Amino acid sequence: MAETTGAAFQSKEHGRDVAVWSRLSWMVLGYALPIIVFLIVKMMRAADYVGRDNDDAMRLVQVRDLLAGQGWFDLTQTRLGLDGGTLMHWSRLVDLPIAALIALFRPVAGPEQAEVIALAVWPILLVVPLLAAMGLAGRRIGGPQCMHFCLGLTAISIVTGNRFQAGAIDHHNVQLVLVAAMAAMLVDRRYRATSFAIAGAAAALAIAIGVETTPFVASVCLVVALLWAFEGAAFAAPAAAFGVTLAATVSAAFFLTVPPHLYQVVTCDNLSIAFFSLSAAGGALLALSAAAASGLGRPGRLAVLGACGLVLAGILLSVAPQCLRNPLASLDPLLLELWLNNVTEAQSFSALARHDPGSLAAFYFAGLFAVLICLWRIFRGERVVPHLILLALVFVNWAIALFQVRGAVFSNLLAILPISLLLVSLRSRMMRERSNPRASLLYVATVLVSVPAVWALSGELAFNGVAALAGNADAQGGSGRCNSAEAMADLRTVAPTLVVDPSNMGASILRFTEHRALSAPYHRNPGGMLAELRIGLADPDAAAVMLKRLGDPVLAFCAKDPQTRMIIDRATGGLYGRLSAGDVPSFLTPLPVTGGSELRLFRLRSGRD
Numbered sequence: 001m002a003e004t005t006g007a008a009f010q011s012k013e014h015g016r017d018v019a020v021w022s023r024l025s026w027m028v029l030g031y032a033l034p035i036i037v038f039l040i041v042k043m044m045r046a047a048d049y050v051g052r053d054n055d056d057a058m059r060l061v062q063v064r065d066l067l068a069g070q071g072w073f074d075l076t077q078t079r080l081g082l083d084g085g086t087l088m089h090w091s092r093l094v095d096l097p098i099a100a101l102i103a104l105f106r107p108v109a110g111p112e113q114a115e116v117i118a119l120a121v122w123p124i125l126l127v128v129p130l131l132a133a134m135g136l137a138g139r140r141i142g143g144p145q146c147m148h149f150c151l152g153l154t155a156i157s158i159v160t161g162n163r164f165q166a167g168a169i170d171h172h173n174v175q176l177v178l179v180a181a182m183a184a185m186l187v188d189r190r191y192r193a194t195s196f197a198i199a200g201a202a203a204a205l206a207i208a209i210g211v212e213t214t215p216f217v218a219s220v221c222l223v224v225a226l227l228w229a230f231e232g233a234a235f236a237a238p239a240a241a242f243g244v245t246l247a248a249t250v251s252a253a254f255f256l257t258v259p260p261h262l263y264q265v266v267t268c269d270n271l272s273i274a275f276f277s278l279s280a281a282g283g284a285l286l287a288l289s290a291a292a293a294s295g296l297g298r299p300g301r302l303a304v305l306g307a308c309g310l311v312l313a314g315i316l317l318s319v320a321p322q323c324l325r326n327p328l329a330s331l332d333p334l335l336l337e338l339w340l341n342n343v344t345e346a347q348s349f350s351a352l353a354r355h356d357p358g359s360l361a362a363f364y365f366a367g368l369f370a371v372l373i374c375l376w377r378i379f380r381g382e383r384v385v386p387h388l389i390l391l392a393l394v395f396v397n398w399a400i401a402l403f404q405v406r407g408a409v410f411s412n413l414l415a416i417l418p419i420s421l422l423l424v425s426l427r428s429r430m431m432r433e434r435s436n437p438r439a440s441l442l443y444v445a446t447v448l449v450s451v452p453a454v455w456a457l458s459g460e461l462a463f464n465g466v467a468a469l470a471g472n473a474d475a476q477g478g479s480g481r482c483n484s485a486e487a488m489a490d491l492r493t494v495a496p497t498l499v500v501d502p503s504n505m506g507a508s509i510l511r512f513t514e515h516r517a518l519s520a521p522y523h524r525n526p527g528g529m530l531a532e533l534r535i536g537l538a539d540p541d542a543a544a545v546m547l548k549r550l551g552d553p554v555l556a557f558c559a560k561d562p563q564t565r566m567i568i569d570r571a572t573g574g575l576y577g578r579l580s581a582g583d584v585p586s587f588l589t590p591l592p593v594t595g596g597s598e599l600r601l602f603r604l605r606s607g608r609d
Helices: 024-044 055-069 093-111 111-160 172-186 195-208 211-257 272-295 298-319 333-338 347-354 357-380 384-403 405-432 437-449 452-481 484-493 503-512 528-535 538-549 563-571 575-580
Strands: 010-013 016-019 498-500 553-559 589-592 599-604
Touching: 024 452, 055 093, 093 111, 093 195, 093 384, 093 498, 111 405, 111 452, 111 498, 172 195, 172 211, 172 384, 172 452, 172 503, 195 211, 195 272, 195 553, 211 384, 211 405, 211 503, 272 298, 333 528, 347 357, 347 384, 357 405, 357 452, 384 405, 384 498, 405 437, 437 452, 452 538, 484 503, 484 599, 498 528, 503 553, 528 538, 528 563, 528 575, 538 553, 538 575, 563 575
Parallel strands: 498 553
Antiparallel strands: 010 016, 553 599, 589 599
């Protein structure tokens, strides 16, 4: 990353000569191209064109339904759960571009290949805006060197993670891009109104796409509001731009994606009247405050903000007080025990410390390191405002991760910004003190400890060893074979019916077959998940009664499924325990499956058998 002064490496920017290595657009392309090549090569070696996450398969099912004619406002997955289906909470705003890509490629590639191409293209398309946002943020806070550190660390996070791999079509990669965009706009020290308008639009889209980022968006709004309170008239235009675009964009998203009959229905897991009213009112109040009260002194502006906060609190308490609670807290205890408490991204710091201590540093170190860097810089009076902004953005996601580890992906991404600023300083010191090995060692060590993937590998080796890595792969392979296309081929030979399945198989059943799936790992299908769990736990006679109530279902049994293993361990005399021991109750008839398949299929024996 050394500077180059040769004429061949110069370019014009705003009428002045600028080294190409310091130009954002060129460097984004420079970093993006090898990443894209890596992702394409990895895709070509993958066993499946859909990501490993259940959400990727379920998103594809939802997109297929849209392309097959399901209504834009109708998010009901009719083949999931008990009679009536399951109303999903995912946004059509992510379905739309994926569906458009599939429709674009269908005429030339055919239906299946169109899916393959679209599912490869969509995550790759998101690589460039993520790099652009992170590179821009780095250049704004620390110049070209910081930009390169941000681009380099972001590139590492992309290739070592799974959010941008081919087939990763759930909404998390879009959320990462929006989070990075908000951060890049907020650190614009020139207070350009366009930057904060973009931040407002990104905040609204983040809310519309998934509520996981709602606390972060709230912190972004608070940062903008406090900047206005402290800066006054100098920040009036940016504050107004942020507020107007936040209110306008979230209003557009609400009316474009929420059906009219649900306008007054409060849900706390997606965009509903709850989040719409709060964000639209908050944006409007901020814009009005900037227009009318910027001439007040700082105490007056803080008082105006306090009044706005009281209004928003009143709206929250009157419209959606239930959203102050965890929307998953009301789940049945059996679902908490056998499902949610075992979902990695939903676990807390304390739960991970008990069950998987080797993963803690990968999830938490970078964010904590960034928080400490920001505090240290603020204490020393170095670039106080940018570090205060970065502190707020990183800390809120890191704090969320303490309760649900899913927040760590955002804190790890944003941690790149203060860490990159530190690396600029350490590199400069290393270059000045070439004869001092400690300066070089400190620089290299800081780079290494700043990469979550280094901690992930180190933790796995330290706690589980090399042999355990191979063992885990084998265990996952056994479970995965129950979800594979080959396993689903056996199910496709059966006339479409309801399949009583472990939740990890649900999305694959919907994707590969025309069957209904009783269970899939989504909190909006508690009835279906509970029914499957209770059937597996029940003694065979009781299980037979429950199965008959479902009509003429097929029972899909996978002994290596993690949830099924928990059921077997919890009730060895239950239906799943008996099947695991090879004891098939008389009311079940085995169905033929391919030799070597981990999946076993059964049907209720008819009275004449």
